[in-house]
Amino acid sequence: MEPIAFTTDKSLDLVAIGRLCIDLNANEINRPMEETMTFTKYVGGSPANIAIGMSRLDMKTAFIGKVADDQMGRFIVQYLHDNGIGTSNVITDRTGAVTGLAFTEIKSPEDCSILMYRDNVADLRLEPGEVDESLIAASKVLLVSGTALAKSPSREAVLLALRYARKHGTKVVFDIDYRPYTWTNPQETAIYYHAAAEKSDIIIGTREEFDMLEQFDGNAERSDEVTAAQWFGHHAEIVVIKHGKDGSIAYGKDGSSHRGSIFPAKVIKTFGAGDSYAAGFIYGLMQGWSIGRSMEFGSACASIVISSHSCSDAMPRVKQVEDFIRDSKNA
Numbered sequence: 001m002e003p004i005a006f007t008t009d010k011s012l013d014l015v016a017i018g019r020l021c022i023d024l025n026a027n028e029i030n031r032p033m034e035e036t037m038t039f040t041k042y043v044g045g046s047p048a049n050i051a052i053g054m055s056r057l058d059m060k061t062a063f064i065g066k067v068a069d070d071q072m073g074r075f076i077v078q079y080l081h082d083n084g085i086g087t088s089n090v091i092t093d094r095t096g097a098v099t100g101l102a103f104t105e106i107k108s109p110e111d112c113s114i115l116m117y118r119d120n121v122a123d124l125r126l127e128p129g130e131v132d133e134s135l136i137a138a139s140k141v142l143l144v145s146g147t148a149l150a151k152s153p154s155r156e157a158v159l160l161a162l163r164y165a166r167k168h169g170t171k172v173v174f175d176i177d178y179r180p181y182t183w184t185n186p187q188e189t190a191i192y193y194h195a196a197a198e199k200s201d202i203i204i205g206t207r208e209e210f211d212m213l214e215q216f217d218g219n220a221e222r223s224d225e226v227t228a229a230q231w232f233g234h235h236a237e238i239v240v241i242k243h244g245k246d247g248s249i250a251y252g253k254d255g256s257s258h259r260g261s262i263f264p265a266k267v268i269k270t271f272g273a274g275d276s277y278a279a280g281f282i283y284g285l286m287q288g289w290s291i292g293r294s295m296e297f298g299s300a301c302a303s304i305v306i307s308s309h310s311c312s313d314a315m316p317r318v319k320q321v322e323d324f325i326r327d328s329k330n331a
């Protein structure tokens with residue numbers, strides 16, 4: 001398959017829109033959170049993690065979002081700035097909304113869960129009129145994370161951002177990112193996910209997330225191939241289905257399919273795999289690499305991050321990923 005064509009005369013590589021939150025990852029791991037006494041604070045939120053990952057890989061990135069008018073909001077904005085991510089379109093909420101908190105419970109390397117505090121969060125208060133069209137026009141890619149569609153006005157802000165992207169030839173990457181606690185019912189989820197997926201050039205999700213997205217589209221047990229074919233009927237050029245430690249599979253609009261294997265990892269926590277995989281995969285495509293090579297780079301990013309305590313802080317540099325791949329192949 002020909003590498004996906006990104007518009008070259010743009011000053012930014014990726015603009016992400018959606019959730020900016022705080023991860024509080026348990027320090028006492030391999031036990032339930034009832035027995036955890038201390039946490040380490042990191043910037044979190046799936047689209048934030050991906051933007052941070054892309055910036056660590058030397059891609060020019062910016063963020064469209066809203067933070068709380070408090071210490072956590074200021075911490076997030078400073079962290080994005082310190083990591084070279086444009087914050088001109090990160091708005092400070094003035095209504096008293098708060099920062100979403102993601103408590104990560106690490107019962108074992110394979111048994112991790114996230115306890116989300118997301119009542120009255122600032123990120124879902126992003127207004128359509130606050131979305132900077134010129135920022136999207138200046139970017140090769142707009143990354144949309146599905147959870148931003150969960151509530152108004154963030155929902156309308158994202159739908160407007162999608163219109164801007166199509167208007168300005170900005171490629172849309174839709175990371176489905178289904179987090180049940182943020183939605184009121186699965187039907188609503190599928191309707192809004194559909195609205196985004198139909199306007200997306202690259203769609204990334206787990207099998208379960210695609211099943212959620214496609215719940216009105218016919219037979220329940222859908223194959224990955226049927227899923228991909230459906231979205232090629234809209235704007236999609238690449239569809240990626242992630243399968244955890246079983247790797248991933250990507251389909252190209254040209255009928256190609258690509259299996260992505262994993263790199264063995266000393267797993268501390270599985271969270272962060274999807275975000276780091278997405279950052280590495282998008283990075284590869286933007287270098288003009290093949291889908292297969294981009295998947296390999298994404299998988300290596302994922303193994304590095306799940307072997308770390310954090311998600312955002314652990315997002316790797318290019319050389320770190322290259323060395324990891326080399327060492328893994330020589331092992």
Ligand SMILES: Nc1ncnc2c1ncn2[C@@H]1O[C@H](COP(=O)(O)OP(=O)(O)OP(=O)(O)O)[C@@H](O)[C@H]1O
Binds near residue numbers: 243
């Ligand atoms: N245990 C593992 N060991 C090595 N690589 C892994 C492991 N789990 C996931 N990966 C890699 O990360 C990719 C994405 O992981 P996964 O399919 O779990 O996505 P996700 O559910 O979105 O992740 P997250 O847990 O961050 O939400 C996989 O396709 C695989 O390449």
Ligand SMILES: O=C(O)C[C@@H](O)[C@H](O)C(=O)CO
Binds near residue numbers: 045049102114272
């Ligand atoms: O996206 C979330 O709200 C949770 C993230 O902050 C956390 O880092 C994670 O689960 C990444 O997959």
